[in-house]
Amino acid sequence: MRQLSELDASFLYLESETTPMHIGGVYLFDASGLNKPLAFSTFVAYLRSRLHVVPLFRQKLKEIPLRLGRPYWIDDPSFSIERHLAYVNLGEHGKQASLMSLAPKILEEPLKRDRPLWHITFVDGFKIDSPEGEKEGFALIVKLHHAAIDAFSGEEIMGKLLEYTPEPRPIAPPRPWLARPEPSEERVFLQAGANMLKTPLQVASLAYNAAEATARGLVKKQLQKLPLPLPLFTAPHSPFNRQITANRxxxxxxxxxxxxxxxxxxxxxxxxxxxxxxxxxxxxxxxxxxxxxxxxxxxxxxxxxxxxxxxxxxxxxxxxxxxxxxxxxxxxxxxxxxxxxxxxxxxxxxxxxxxxxxxxxxxxxxxxxxxxxxxxxxxxxxxxxxxxxxxxxxxVPGPQVPLFLQGARLVRQYNSAPLFDSLGLVIVAVSYQGQLTLNxxxxxxxxxxxxxxxxxxxxxxxxxxxxxxxxxxxxxxxxxxxxxxxxxxxxxxxxxxxxxxxxxxxxx
Known part of the structure; x- marks a missing residue:
């Protein structure tokens, strides 16, 4: 078991229906040079063969009984890649604009907590805008939870999943993988107890859980009276700092x-x-x-x-x-x-x-x-x-050499980051192949x-x-x-x- 850090866990606590806390990416591939379109089944086989390079793709959260501590990452014994993939076809008249309208709708949906915290949507059937005109393409819409990665490691993961050569490599059979047994509730409880001996403050969680409703009311009442020091909060009010909704x-x-x-x-x-x-x-x-x-x-x-x-x-x-x-x-x-x-x-x-x-x-x-x-x-x-x-x-500095997926070249990528209450705008700058994209x-x-x-x-x-x-x-x-x-x-x-x-x- 590998326990989440306090920082990683905080992204779980901040999540709500209007604030999904995952990092998103839209990756556009030029498939015009392929002999035949890349089938979704081929992509599934390709991804299945690469799962071993990103272990977190087969790890899920294990909560601590009585909320005595931060969750752990454990192997998902019922892992199925199909639960993390979706297929969308925009049709032969699909445009890149259609993709960019679809992507926010998919990225608005929070990831499900009962499985590894990632999801990829394969989007087929649209034309990529280019200086030479429209080209056949496909796209990946990727969601990775912020509790598992930061923006820097997210770029590394995509670099590991993609290829550096335009020649499609044969898709190897997936490496054998056997999930380590899921720890029992008793073991997790004992581990939490051992951690509390190292960090006695965690014992406070028991008292907190026993009187959560009362504590919430008392703390809320006191914080409303809190005289926050004005010199500290020096950022001005701006249109970005208002209550957000679920729209992205x-x-x-x-x-x-x-x-x-x-x-x-x-x-x-x-x-x-x-x-x-x-x-x-x-x-x-x-x-x-x-x-x-x-x-x-x-x-x-x-x-x-x-x-x-x-x-x-x-x-x-x-x-x-x-x-x-x-x-x-x-x-x-x-x-x-x-x-x-x-x-x-x-x-x-x-x-x-x-x-x-x-x-x-x-x-x-x-x-x-x-x-x-x-x-x-x-x-x-x-x-x-x-x-x-x-x-x-x-x-986030990205690779300056082209990346490929089974012969299709990655030509453009758009990245999204979580929005938090009263933070209605986030900027992610990503460089790739001599271009900087402000997202x-x-x-x-x-x-x-x-x-x-x-x-x-x-x-x-x-x-x-x-x-x-x-x-x-x-x-x-x-x-x-x-x-x-x-x-x-x-x-x-x-x-x-x-x-x-x-x-x-x-x-x-």
Whole structure:
């Protein structure tokens, strides 16, 4: 048995009917060069032969009796690949637009918890848009739960499942696999007891379960009176930070990676990631202006940093550090803004030391974390107070060489990320074969006219290029204003003190 970390488990606790917590991907393949279309049965056989490279595909959750601790990953003795696959045919007149309308509907559905937490829909019968005209293609719509992977390991999984050669390899028979026996309830109970001896705070879960209704009412009443420190919650209110619904939309825009690299070279001491964040910032600033929203205060993004060891390439779990970053959207010059973003990033402690995100969760028993997540949603904290951050932005470097599936080339991919209560927009940037694709996962009921973001990306990039050409060598390098806050360090310190104090009171 392999137990989920507190961070991994938190994605289970945050899930609800309107907030499915899985990472999604839409992968488009050019099948015009194949002698015959790739049949769904061939894809099933191919995937069955590759299951051994991703063990989590045959592992499910095992809950702890009485909720004494975090769940475990165990082999699914009744695993059947057919329960994780679906087939859709759009017909001979299907268009790529039809696929992009279908994908959000599929991605809106939460994964079922009684089986391994993944699902793939094979979409057939549509034409891919290309500069040479429409081409025959197929697509995969993939869902992988955030409790099992992060965005970085998700890209690695797809890299392992696909091929690096255009020549279709013979599909090998699946390797023999025998599920390890499912642990008995008694064993799991004893394991939970052993864990409690190591972490005595888990005993608090028993008391919590015995009086959950009462505790919920009391804690909710107290949190409504909580005087949250205003300097901490420095992110401004934005149209993105409102109550979300179950509706989803994916808006994507692709640009040449070489254009971003040219900007980086011209600006000097910045990273390519800073340029990507600067492009996101300018796009968001233009969107807010278009919507008539206030742009006088800088937006704050949560940007994950992968802390996965390069010597341990295990594509499972969430091994990230979270950094809060001022996007400097108050700065009118988008090229100077990139330098501001770089300065804000390098002055952050997690950027220098890669503090694991578990630091914020390891202090509390799992059930109290679940309670906190539900209360955050019910109390609408992000709407009553300034939010901690306005949106997450993740930049995932992908392979720069083409990938194939039985001779069909992967030509494009769109990625989605979970939306959380009062976070109606997430950006995932993925690079592949010289292209960078900005993927905006949004709730259309919260982010109106979200399709305009696609055109704003190109406008923003062109403006950054023009401003970069005329930017002075020291412009944007001015010293930080006195009294400015290091957002991440401030949040970490506040939450640690708050959690430690709460635990101390609870134990007394």
């Amino acid at each position: 939309r994916i808006v994507s825009a692709s640009i040449e990676l070489s254009r971003l690299k040219s900007i980086k070279a011209s600006l000097g001491d910045v990273t390519l990631n800073d340029v990507v964040l600067g492009l996101c910032a300018e796009t968001l600033r233009r969107y807010l202006h278009q919507q008539g929203s206030d742009t006088d205060k800088s937006l704050v993004a949560m940007t994950p940093i992968s802390v996965r060891s390069s010597s341990l390439r295990r594509a499972t779990g969430n091994q990230m550090s979270a950094m809060l970053l001022d996007l400097a959207t108050r700065e009118p010059n988008p090229a100077a803004r990139i330098r501001h973003i770089h300065r804000n990033a390098v002055e952050s402690e997690p950027y220098r030391e890669a503090i694991a995100a578990d630091r914020l969760t390891e202090l509390l028993p799992s059930t109290l974390l679940a309670l906190s997540a539900r209360l955050y949603s019910e109390l609408q904290v992000a709407q009553r107070y300034h939010p901690l951050f306005n949106l997450p932005i993740t930049n 905006f996962t949004l709730c259309p009921d919260v982010v109106p006219e979200g399709e305009s973001l696609q055109g704003l990306v190109e406008e923003s990039l062109t403006n950054i290029e023009e401003c970069t050409a005329s930017l002075g060598p020291d412009q944007g390098m001015e010293p930080r204003e006195p009294g400015s806050h290091n957002l991440t360090d401030e949040v970490i310190t506040f939450l640690e003190n708050l959690l430690k104090g709460s635990i101390g009171k609870f134990r007394r």
